[in-house]
Amino acid sequence: MTEAVLHLDGATRVHGQGAAEVRALQGVDLRVHPGEFVAVMGPSGSGKSTLLTLAGGLDSPTDGRVMVEGRSLGELSRRQLAQVRRRAVGYVFQDYNLIPALTAAENIMLPRELDGVSTRTARREALAALEEMGVGELADRFPDGMSGGQQQRVAIARALIGDRRLVLADEPTGALDSTTGEAVLAVLRARCDAGAAAMMVTHEARHAAWADRVVFLRDGRLVDETGRRSAEALAAIAAGINSRIGEAR
Template sequence: MTTTEPILQLDQVSRVHGQGAAEVHALRAVDLTVHAGEFVAVMGPSGSGKSTLLTLAGGLDRPTGGRVLVQGSSLGELSRKRLAQVRRRAVGYVFQDYNLIPALTAAENIMLPRELDGVPARTARREALAALAEIGIEELADRFPDDMSGGQQQRVAIARALIGGRNLVLADEPTGALDSGTGEAVLAVLRARCDAGAGAVMVTHEARHAAWADRVVFLRDGRLVDETGRLSADELLVAATGNAQGGEE
């Protein structure tokens, strides 16, 4: 049994949007713990709460109930300044829609969180070029987002999440805009980061991508309804289908 302090811990986390008749329970009392070296995949049907789980884990939103802890710090108890520091230093986030700044080059987009944290521009650029090389797109360093394909923008977004030795990587469908070969290469990079001691949580609807993970959790209607260890893609496809079609617990 793992005895190290969790990198990420969700303790009875709930998120409710709206009030009264418009109230929507995006997450319902979810418990999830991720340790150093763990790669966790999150699967579930559309609207099950997968992206909500990631935004809460990354401190981009606050839970209605429960606590989110990153490296032992409860995000809900941090000041806005301290929360921003945790996001820059400890958490790498891969957004489904990339979230690149159009006026900045690929390298400048990747450098930005490091520069905001006081790292000199020359050092930040060196780190950005190393992150681009790790993903295999160093030739895009001085290209602007509008001059890239969707797949290239996605890979720049992944490089941005890896810069600075962050210990927690959160990825929302990180291979969605990539061809199968490039997607597998990106997953290999995430796997290697976990093998080197980081923790990662990846939302995916692809069983073959979830098969890279050490553990797969399934959400339905905002609840964590099942969890598996490492399975093959075929086994995960069966499990995912059953959890998508199952009734309320």
């Protein structure tokens, strides 16, 4: 098997001390390989978002290691870590994190320009990413002139621009209608099929069905995982439940 793009080795994250101590993540071992799409599920407070922030180098583990493309993030300088986040990792935040003073295209271009890519090339890539997300018309619009769903698609386009080997998405379809959400998942699936690795937090079994593997967290621990066929079965069960709820109404 090829080397994992993402490798968490005994990753633990503890917040606070003494009576205020919270063990957000406890000894998680996880590998995500090139071409693999992993969905992360679990109840609120189970550690899903903490897992993503550690994987993306936005936070550091209290114990254990996080490696991206064979590099231990805890051993990198701040400058090196920033380079990894710009070049190797695309992160879709739950609250979008778009810069209000920049247009959609400028938000997407920024990490590429910081890496020395020419403005012309960065804009061309940004426009292509917006078209891929079906919102090419938003290129010159500022975030406050967009709906929540439009901002989410711009944020996803920003995460996908360039040669990102690892895409991390925290509820990427949360602000989208069902049709647009499925289209976004199809884009993430296509990126994995082209060789990238992706990890997505979701509460929706039907969304998890797009993944090759589903891992389950509870109380900061990885407690179970399933293959793609099981994920599809989960989606079918969820669809049946939703249908019966609709009939009852």
